[in-house]
Amino acid sequence: MSCLRKYHSRVRSLNRAISNDASEVDKRARALRVLNIISSKPDEASSRQNHLGLVKDFLRTDSKHLRDDFGLARTKHGVSSVLEEVLLENSSTLKCSFDAYGLSSAVSSCGSDRDFRNGYGFHCLALKSGFTSDVYVGSSLVVLYRDSGEVDNARKVFVEMPEKNVVSWTAMISGFAQEWRVDICLKLYSKMRNSTSEQPNDYTFTALLNACTGSGALGQGRSVHCQTLKTGFKSCLHISNALISMYCKCGDLKDAFRVFDQFIDKDVVSWNSMIAGYAQHGLATQAIELFEVVMPKSGTKPDAITYLGVLSSCRHAGMVKEGREFFNSMSERGLKPQLNHYSCLIDLLGRFGLLQEALELIETMPMEPNAVIWGSLLFSCRVHGDVWMGIRAAEERLMLEPECAATHVQLANLYASVRYYKEAAMVRKAMKDKGLKTSPGCSWIEIDNDVYMFKAEDGSNCRMVEIVYVLHCLVDHMEFL
DSSP: OHHHHHHHHHHHHHOTTSOTTOOHHHHHHHHHHHHHHHHSOOOOOOOOOOHHHHHHHHHHSOHHHHHHHHOGGGOGGGHHHHHHHHHTSOGGGHHHHOOHHHHHHHHHHHHHTTOHHHHHHHHHHHHHHTGGGSHHHHHHHHHHHHHTTOHHHHHHHHHHOSSOOHHHHHHHHHHHHHTTOHHHHHHHHHHHHHHOSOOOOHHHHHHHHHHHHHHTOHHHHHHHHHHHHHTTOTTOHHHHHHHHHHHHHTTOHHHHHHHHHHOSSOOHHHHHHHHHHHHHTTOHHHHHHIIIIIHHHHTOOOOHHHHHHHHHHHHHHTOHHHHHHHHHHHHHTTOOOOHHHHHHHHHHHHHTTOHHHHHHHHHTOSSOOOHHHHHHHHHHHHHHTOHHHHHHHHHHHHHHOTTOHHHHHHHHHHHHHTTOHHHHHHHHHHHHHHTOOOOOOEEEEEETTEEEEEETTOOOOTTHHHHHHHHHHHHHHHHTO
């Protein structure tokens, strides 16, 4: 009993803001429940079947099995019924059942509806009927695999195409752009210019700029900008928007605003890109001025993304009052705040130390909070030392993402900050048992149009000895300053 009283006194001294009706037993139970969550064994994740392997399975499987497994009769727009009918045909009569144009349209329809399983089925039909050599069918398949996230499989289809058009080239470039593999994108672009009569279009350049945006390749982005000017795409709206976004993300706000200011026919995306660029770099005053003063004069109405950029600028600058006002003004303009808007305001309140207000906002949201919101509250609780609210945030987030290594680390640090070393050790042991590791931080620098990426604790760089030597020289130099 004396130990329990001592423990109770210790908790009260650590957190004066704990509600009077919350008992120590409940708090302890919550802490143990969190430990139970993170200590539970992860379910065996079923491995995803390779898509090209799936096509082979189609070829080895009879039509009845296909109907049972893939539910062809339940797909939209009658695509499944077409697939079912063709699968019942013999290979010798397949070409009589449909043509390349129909097959290409069917694959595109599956991609638009994100009905990838039936799309893979049509890949099977293309193989059986010999239409994979058709440029339109091949292009549709490349787009299908790209949109399903299987970029490597899209590349296999692309490489096997005997003839390629601007659609297939652009689809392949945009697929690697989604993974920020700018070097491959530029190589594909170079091959496209050298190996085909097809000229790049506005979507090709947009994909290239997106790749530069994601990888921070400012020099290569400037090169693509020059290409757009040479090829006459200066007045293309979505290329201008991509340029604004690229320059903002790469830290060149001066050139971003130059493109923004010189382009006459701006749309709401243009405004959103520029406001988000200012917000990203902590220039809240410029973002708010653009939103409140300049944008209304243009006659462009802000949308939900515009408000997200303004709220983000308030969050980075710690402007709580302005953030509340912008959030509340959304309904006055007929815009309903979405989950991202709530997340921004909750993060703003949490960073400023208004944890109770942030928690009340979470509890009164018209939608269920996601892991990002609970993670934001957990981080704020860690910074401001609110132990039990932090434990609750950790519990909620682990219920949504039980394998999140960052949550485990934050929770362990939270325990350690109040000298709950036993619980902190249990959290770290659970991480080790489950093989959870946080993603290493990384940074990159561009030198002579080449992007060099560095990851924490990564010694694989072939020039590591030289890099470490330079760092030591810098440290020695700083000591004499």
